[in-house]
Amino acid sequence: MLKVTVDLDVCQDHGQCVFAAPDVFELDDDGRLAYVGTPDESLRADVEDAADVCPLQAIRIEG
Numbered sequence: 001m002l003k004v005t006v007d008l009d010v011c012q013d014h015g016q017c018v019f020a021a022p023d024v025f026e027l028d029d030d031g032r033l034a035y036v037g038t039p040d041e042s043l044r045a046d047v048e049d050a051a052d053v054c055p056l057q058a059i060r061i062e063g
Contacts (some may be wrong), residue, residue: 002041003062006033010058020053021046 004024006017013033017025024039024047039047044061051059 001063002039002044002047004035004037004039004047005060005062006035007058007060008033010056011054012056014055016053016055017050017059020050025050 011033013027013031015027015033017033017035018027021039021043023036023043025033025035028034047059047061051057051061
C-alpha cells in the first residue's frame with residue numbers, strides 16, 4: 001500500500017506538490033497543505049514527482 005506523509009513542521013506550503021500531484025495534495029482555504037495519506041497506487045508516479053519537487057523535501061513515501 002502506498003503511504004504518504006508530510007512533515008508539516010518542515011513544509012512551508014510552497015505548493016509545488018499540488019502542481020505535481022493535484023489528486024493527492026491541495027492547499028486548503030487558509031493556504032495550508034492538505035493531502036491524502038493513502039492514495040491509490042495509480043498515483044505513485046505523481047506522488048514521487050511531488051516528493052522530488054518539494055523544495056524542503058518534507059514529503060515521505062512508503063510502500
